[in-house]
Amino acid sequence: MQPAPYSFPGGIHPETHKALTREAAIAPAPLPAQLFVPLQEKGRAPGRIVVRAGERVLKGQKLAEPADALGAAMHAPTSGEVRAIAPHPLAQADGGEGLCAHIVPDGKEEWTPHAPFDLQSATHEAALRHLRDSGIVGLGGAAFPSHIKLGDGHQIHTLVLNGAECEPWITCDERLMREQATAILRGAQILAQLAGAAEIRVGIEDNKPEALAAMEVASAGQANVQVFSVPTRYPAGGEKQLIESLTGIRIPAGRYGPQYGVQCFNVGTAHAVARAIDHGEPLISRVVTLTGAVRRPANVEALIGTPIADLLALAEPENNVTRTLLGGPMMGVALPNLAAPLPKHGNCLIAASDALFPPxxxxxxxxxxxxxxxxxxxxxxxxxxxxxxxxxxxxxxxxxxxxxxxxxxxxxxxxxxxxxxxxxxxxxxxxxxxxxxxxxxxxxxxxxxxxxxxxxxxxxxxxxxxxxxxxxxxxxxxxxxGAPPDAGSADKQALIAAAVARAAAQKAAAETPPPPTEEPPQP
Amino acid sequence: MSTTHSPYAHGPASVRATMFRVLAALVPALAVLVWYSQGAILLPLVLSSAACLALEAVCLKLRARPWRNDGSALLTAWLLTLCLPVVTPWWLVLTTALIAIVFAKHLYGGLGQNPFNPAMAAFCVAIVAAPGIMAQHLPPHAMSTLEQIRIILGLDAREVLDGIASATPLNALSNALHHDDTHAADFADTLATPLALICAYALGGLWLVRARIIDWRTPLVFLATLFLLATLPWWIAPARYPSPLFHLLHPSTMLAAFFILTDPVTGCTTARGKCLLAACAALIVWLIRSHGAYPDGIAFSVLLMNFCAPFIDLHTQPKAFGHER
Structure with a gap:
């Protein structure tokens, strides 16, 4: 472990409130009574739906194919019956609706057939397609499909692994690093291989010494991995901020990492990649921090599509909760409707009271x-x-x-x-x-x-x-x-004569009813 | 504008807290002046504060804005009191409050909208309109409290102070230069007197720098430029020019460096702009003190630079992240 070699301008030091959940080990959330799996990612076109209402689906079965280049597949998080494919409120600030698959779980958790993906013998394209078909998107907040970020496998020399988790309150990445460091690094190695990156740099804020230690231990013997501690300063985990802190490369707005030889992935995304390649499991669940004015703050592994209200109930919110935030207090959104399902980028739910978040x-x-x-x-x-x-x-x-x-x-x-x-x-x-x-x-x-x-x-x-x-x-x-090849006036007269003859012929034709199959007269 | 969007958290800063910390930073200087004037300064302080607060309230009421105890009017009042001679008559104290709060501030749209430093604008009007009164800076312990209060309230008909007024270093210097017969170094003894005041200003100012309420660039560049500018002419012609120490150790220099030029509303906002503004202000101060008709150039210098601030800002914009090349 070493301190980050560079720094970024600005930043603030808000109260982190991470103590509430940083010791809460990840526990699986109970199977909800119903799921509403969003069939599209934030602000993108809905995918091509490949199941019908009334159909029984298995856990991990594909529900929707990506509709365009910017899409990733969506999968059934558990086995059960598709009740409907209909608009449902989404977890976004405007409370807008989007197409969701309403699934009633049968409780059997019966997997669709799946197998590890043979990365060594697969082509680059096939591997990217597998990630896309496994529904792998950025779990850090942007939900951008990962296969697109990898490029053609030649531009990127350094892969930045984002474990900074600079937003206050959130500890899901910290817990994942402490509990699943090996799998995260395995995913990072896969991503580095696909991107053609020679080097992996892990950035973690220095307020997470246990996570830093866990990643350091897990990276022992992997010569291409370096773990860096980044000074705790929001927004150290901003993609471009972290890239600068770890590599010194400043990427201007409107440009992307590969143009500068770097790319950044969240630790949760790397973990999901490892599951998708080594186990053939699509992205159907994620770790969510449940915190704020709650009696039982927690980190849970929840199925994508679980209603927010169900998740929040696990943490037992206090009576003075006035609103629920998805994401952190700095960049998150207040949810107008708690019936909305957990999206892939949903890293944290905060039960906000006026005491914790004064108006x-x-x-x-x-x-x-x-x-x-x-x-x-x-x-x-x-x-x-x-x-x-x-x-x-x-x-x-x-x-x-x-x-x-x-x-x-x-x-x-x-x-x-x-x-x-x-x-x-x-x-x-x-x-x-x-x-x-x-x-x-x-x-x-x-x-x-x-x-x-x-x-x-x-x-x-x-x-x-x-x-x-x-x-x-x-x-x-x-x-x-045989007309005399005369001057222009003669030509004209000839034309007129011809036209008169044509008109007479047409008139004659009009007087006798035309046969039904005849073409209409040319003008 | 809806406030239901992120960020939902807010830091501890507030305009009110900022203003009151600046006021707190002025307390040491005020304490020294209370000691110098044997308490008499409290009268113009209270008078000016009450007038500024009342005028602020009236202006906000007329402009249909909510009353906020943001401390800005009080700060203007305190700065005015520190700039004016202690024995300024009550009507001039009230007039400067009126000019600062109504004309320089609210006619332009109130807090944050004024292009000129309200206290300096009012001070300039006073120095142009009543130069005699404005020259009546007393040396420490020159008069009894009662005498001073009688003069402030206009109860003492005496045309005060001819003898005493010129005792302040800048006035004395001004006289000396114009009569061209005295060595500037003769004023070394008068320098010693306001040392406590200078230290008090610097103490408060450095505390504000440390609390990151004011930017360190402004006082540093202002004082350094003034020092360098004053050194060369004094070194060449010590008889004609006051020493750089004289410039630096004048109370108004310190007041300007830490409390006037650092006014965020009327100054520059970019780092390079702050440096440029402070350097130009020092140049103007030195020019006016050395060659101008007025004893001290701080207020004119500040106003002139207030004119320039938007232009300087426009041309010193920093490059955004990643756009450096």
Missing amino acids: RPAPSPCIRCTACAQACPQRLQPFELYWFAHARAFDKLARYRLFDCIECGACAWVCPANLPLVDYYRFAKDAIRTQERERRAADSARERFEWRSFRLAREKEEKAARLKARAAETLSQMNNE
């Missing part, structure tokens, strides 16, 4: 104290962004790099004026995206119109040219029939 005092004016700028890990000027967002000066926001903001909340946490800064940035980002979308729609409408005008003009020209060509043809035919 924000009314905001007062910004005094430009720059505490936010000092806290910003992205080296932005949050107060300037706030002024510009407030004034809806969207062009300025782009120049002051609003879209570099990772919404970590450090600025709002330090703000002495209590301004809901991140809310302003979310609002401004939304507004700018909407504006951009509208501009694009208007642009494409204009382009369509211009193209249509151009096409109509072109068709008109082409028609004129065609008529002219045909006229010339008729003329030359007539000339061949």
